[in-house]
Amino acid sequence: MEYLIVNLNGLIRIKVYNFKKGCDCLGIEFKEANYNILPNDPYFAGLIDTDGSIVFNYSGNRIECNLEFKLNEYTSKLNLDNVIPHYKPAISIRNKQNYKSISFKFQTVNGMVFLYQYFMINRLFSDMKFYRISQILRFIEIRKYNKYPFNSEEFLIYSEFLLN
Structure with a gap:
């Protein structure tokens, strides 16, 4: 779980509430994502x-x-x-x-x-x-x-x- 949270931190834009709970459980500081989706972003x-x-x-x-x-x-x-x-x-x-x-x-x-x-x-x-x-x-x-x-x-x- 720690590997996933570290690598997805700063990328989660919609399911933030539960992701923050995961960060808190592992003592990882949550990073806010960029909500301005860039051109041709997958x-x-x-x-x-x-x-x-x-x-x-x-x-x-x-x-x-x-x-x-x-x-x-x-x-x-x-x-x-x-x-x-x-x-x-x-x-x-x-x-x-x-x-x-x-x-x-x-x-x-x-x-x-x-x-x-x-x-x-x-x-x-x-x-x-x-x-x-x-x-x-x-x-x-x-x-x-x-x-x-x-x-x-x-x-x-x-x-x-x-x-x-």
């Missing part, structure tokens, strides 16, 4: 693998990346504005039944290519999430086909993409 990919989602937003006709955490003093410090170059998340605070949450949403059409580029550098371990990301370039080519007539070849291509 930490963000790890968050998406464990707590995030890659979804197709049908009404918005886009592929999105979303994260949501219980709001606390540590999650409120998290700054993801720089992690994906040229793409900042929309941040919102929501009141749930028994607690507040904070969400980070990368949800613009123009940002999809930057999302793709980030995850090609920082591959997700989740094959399903990575597969969804890998479809972004193809989707950008055909997303306009949703406006074509229902019986057209273009709409058929779009429909098959959605089913996939």
Whole structure:
């Protein structure tokens, strides 16, 4: 345990409360992490693998990346504005039944290519999430086909993409 705590000290950003307890038990001084996540930092990919989602937003006709955490003093410090170059998340605070949450949403059409580029550098371990990301370039080519007539070849291509 001491080896893990020493080597992770200064890197823990979300599960801080329990990590601090571990530091205290071993007499190790806790080091605060940098909450400003740097460009192309793989930490963000790890968050998406464990707590995030890659979804197709049908009404918005886009592929999105979303994260949501219980709001606390540590999650409120998290700054993801720089992690994906040229793409900042929309941040919102929501009141749930028994607690507040904070969400980070990368949800613009123009940002999809930057999302793709980030995850090609920082591959997700989740094959399903990575597969969804890998479809972004193809989707950008055909997303306009949703406006074509229902019986057209273009709409058929779009429909098959959605089913996939």
